[in-house]
Amino acid sequence: xxxxxxxxxxxxxxxxxxxxxxxxxxxxxxxxxxxxxxxxxxxxxxxxxxxxxxxxxxxxxxxxxxxxxxxxxxxxxxxxxxxxxxxxxxxxxxxxxxxxxxxxxxxxxxxxxxxxxxxxx
Numbered sequence: 001x002x003x004x005x006x007x008x009x010x011x012x013x014x015x016x017x018x019x020x021x022x023x024x025x026x027x028x029x030x031x032x033x034x035x036x037x038x039x040x041x042x043x044x045x046x047x048x049x050x051x052x053x054x055x056x057x058x059x060x061x062x063x064x065x066x067x068x069x070x071x072x073x074x075x076x077x078x079x080x081x082x083x084x085x086x087x088x089x090x091x092x093x094x095x096x097x098x099x100x101x102x103x104x105x106x107x108x109x110x111x112x113x114x115x116x117x118x119x120x121x
Contacts, residue, residue, distance in 0.1 A: 001014065001015050002014045003112075003113065004016050004067075004107060004110035004111060004112065005024065005110060005111045005112070005113070005115070005116035006065070006067045006110060006111070007111075007119070008065050008067075009023055009024045009026055009027035009030075009120075010022065010023055010024070010027075010065065010067050011023070011024050011061050011091060012034065012067050012068070012107075012110065013095075014060065014101075014107065017100055017101050017104075018073065018087060018098050018099070018100055018101065019068060019098065019099055019101055020095045020097075020098045021052075021064070021066070021095065021097055021098070021099065022090060022094055022095040022096050023055065023064060023086065023090055023094075023098050024090060024091065024114065024116070025090045025091055026092070026118075027062075028086050028087050028090040028094075031055060031057040031059060031060065031062060031086075031089060032057045032058050032059040032060075033057055033058045033084070034055055034056070034057045034083045034084060034086040034087055035056055035057060035058060035083055035084075036054075036056040036083055037053065037054070037055055037056070037057075037079050037080055037083045037086065037088060037096070038054040038080075039053050039054060039075040039076065039079065039096055039097055040052045040053055040072045040075065040097055041075075041081060042072050042073065042075060043055065043071065043072060044071070044072045045069075045070075045072075046066035046069065046070060046071070046072065046099065047066065047069050047073050048066060048067065048069045048106055049065055049066065049067050050065065050066045051063040051064070051065055051066075052064055052065060052066040052072075052096075053096050053097065055086060056083075057084075059074065060110075064096055065090070066099070067099045067106075067110065068099070068101060068103070068106040068107065069102040069103055069106060070099035070100050070101050070102045071100045071102070072098070072099050072101060072116070073098050073099060074097065074098040075091070075093050075096070075097045075098075076094070076096055076097065077097065078093065079088055079094055079095075
């Protein structure tokens with residue numbers, strides 16, 4: 001399992017041809033207390049950099065972008081019921097959606113953990 005990161009503070013956990021997408025701990029710390037999450041519909045095709053989900057906090061609303069092109073195959077219903085999971089477990093239970101990867105070459109432009117740590121330092 002490989003974890004990669006985007007400039008927009010999303011993480012992707014790659015398992016085979018499926019990527020699990022969430023926001024980083026850094027992103028949730030910038031947002032503050034998350035009060036609402038809107039997820040994409042299962043079956044939706046997303047293009048790389050397309051707005052896929054919305055996170056609202058007491059401070060602001062932010063889009064979560066598709067880091068790669070693919071089709072949404074699963075969403076995290078627990079997150080809709082309990083948006084505060086984003087604050088308590090951004091890198092774990094608070095994943096947003098899973099997508100089938102359409103083009104693995106798109107993964108090449110993403111950062112590994114060390115590069116992302118530098119990006120946010």
